[in-house]
Amino acid sequence: MKKVLFPLVLMICLLILASAIMQAASSLKNETEKLHQDALVWDCHNDLAYRVLYEGLDIGHRLPAGHVDIPRLQEGGVDVQVVALFIQNFNYPGHAAEQTRLLLEAMKAAIKKNSDTVELARTGDDIERIVKSGKIAMPLAIEGGHAIEDDIAILREFHSKGVSSMTLTHNIHHGWADTAAKKPRWHGLNDLGREVIREMNRLGMVIDVSHVSDETFFDVLETSEDAVIFSHSGCRALNEHRRNVSDDMLRALAKNGGVIGIVFELNFLSHEYAQATRELRAIHRPWFEKLPPIEDLELRSAIEHLQQGIAWPLENKPTIEDLLDHIDHAVKIAGVDHVGLGADMYPRTPSPVGIRGAHDYPNITNGLKERGYSDDDVKKIMGGNFLRVWKTVTSE
Numbered sequence: 495m496k497k498v499l500f501p502l503v504l505m506i507c508l509l510i511l512a513s514a515i516m517q518a519a520s521s522l523k524n525e526t527e528k529l530h531q532d533a534l535v536w537d538c539h540n541d542l543a544y545r546v547l548y549e550g551l552d553i554g555h556r557l558p559a560g561h562v563d564i565p566r567l568q569e570g571g572v573d574v575q576v577v578a579l580f581i582q583n584f585n586y587p588g589h590a591a592e593q594t595r596l597l598l599e600a601m602k603a604a605i606k607k608n609s610d611t612v613e614l615a616r617t618g619d620d621i622e623r624i625v626k627s628g629k630i631a632m633p634l635a636i637e638g639g640h641a642i643e644d645d646i647a648i649l650r651e652f653h654s655k656g657v658s659s660m661t662l663t664h665n666i667h668h669g670w671a672d673t674a675a676k677k678p679r680w681h682g683l684n685d686l687g688r689e690v691i692r693e694m695n696r697l698g699m700v701i702d703v704s705h706v707s708d709e710t711f712f713d714v715l716e717t718s719e720d721a722v723i724f725s726h727s728g729c730r731a732l733n734e735h736r737r738n739v740s741d742d743m744l745r746a747l748a749k750n751g752g753v754i755g756i757v758f759e760l761n762f763l764s765h766e767y768a769q770a771t772r773e774l775r776a777i778h779r780p781w782f783e784k785l786p787p788i789e790d791l792e793l794r795s796a797i798e799h800l801q802q803g804i805a806w807p808l809e810n811k812p813t814i815e816d817l818l819d820h821i822d823h824a825v826k827i828a829g830v831d832h833v834g835l836g837a838d839m840y841p842r843t844p845s846p847v848g849i850r851g852a853h854d855y856p857n858i859t860n861g862l863k864e865r866g867y868s869d870d871d872v873k874k875i876m877g878g879n880f881l882r883v884w885k886t887v888t889s890e
């Protein structure tokens with residue numbers, strides 16, 4: 495009789511243990527879901543405006559082959575989506591301000607068309623009000639200071655039309671600041687550049703130093719009275735890429751009170767992936783260089799936008815764990831009050847494994863919890879830190 499009872503008792507014990515483990519796992523899942531819902535979730539960089547202007551897509555619908563649109567943002571519990579008005583570099587000089595106006599008006603019309611779910615946010619107070627009303631807040635940012643055509647009056651025009659932030663350069667130098675992508679021209683900011691910074695402080699615009707050279711970054715910190723942001727960058731200690739931020743810069747950013755939005759872009763997350771991309775582009779480039787120049791700049795912008803996704807290797811993609819490694823490193827060096835998210839997911843290019851699009855943001859909250867972050871720290875990284883900067887800089 496004992497021989498029959500023992501395995502039976504053992505089986506019952508195992509079943510009770512398994513059910514307790516499952517219950518604990520499910521309550522942990524519920525707690526993480528609730529934390530994600532409670533957190534203000536903020537993505538500091540996306541080029542959605544291009545899809546609106548050059549593909550004629552309605553962001554209110556689930557877009558084909560893309561990562562970000564209103565349904566995906568809602569599904570992922572994203573509260574704030576900063577939309578970058580990226581200005582193709584070949585438009586400068588001469589057509590950059592005009593392209594900015596086209597993107598700005600197209601994006602404002604798209605937001606208006608979907609006013610039951612999204613709203614343009616000019617200030618940090620706007621953001622809090624919009625999110626409280628259950629909508630997604632969309633601040634607009636200019637990507638590339640060449641947009642202002644070296645004219646502070648144009649900066650004021652864009653601010654008055656609703657732009658609340660500006661990335662000081664893209665991958666070209668312009669009349670007042672150096673990019674990280676070229677050999678130094680001004681060695682940082684020149685006099686006009688310092689004037690632009692002071693005017694952005696006066697207007698209450700958020701200064702974005704992603705894409706700028708190291709010298710420009712340190713000049714900006716010396717000139718700006720306000721905290722600054724990297725809207726979409728990674729950590730150079732993990733991937734020695736010019737677009738990523740060194741530990742010295744992370745420490746200086748923390749001292750300034752600013753925030754780095756960790757980018758999801760695969761070439762910035764992983765050195766090996768970036769190397770594979772360089773090899774692929776070296777094969778493609780000679781063919782593209784044979785094409786005759788396209789005189790119509792709007793047509794050229796549209797074609798270059800539609801070419802995205804060609805030179806992106808599909809193997810050995812970085813994963814959400816690589817993204818979390820960059821977050822961990824930035825937190826280690828700059829502190830948890832200075833780190834956020836700035837995805838920069840393009841429509842047709844791969845995203846990290848584990849993040850198919852904006853609808854997968856809960857996976858990041860989950861990953862941070864698994865790595866031992868407290869609820870308060872998760873909330874800071876998911877969006878609280880960016881709100882702090884926006885509220886301080888843009889308050890009227």
Ligand SMILES: [Zn+2]
Binds near residue numbers: 637705726
């Ligand atoms: Zn960028």
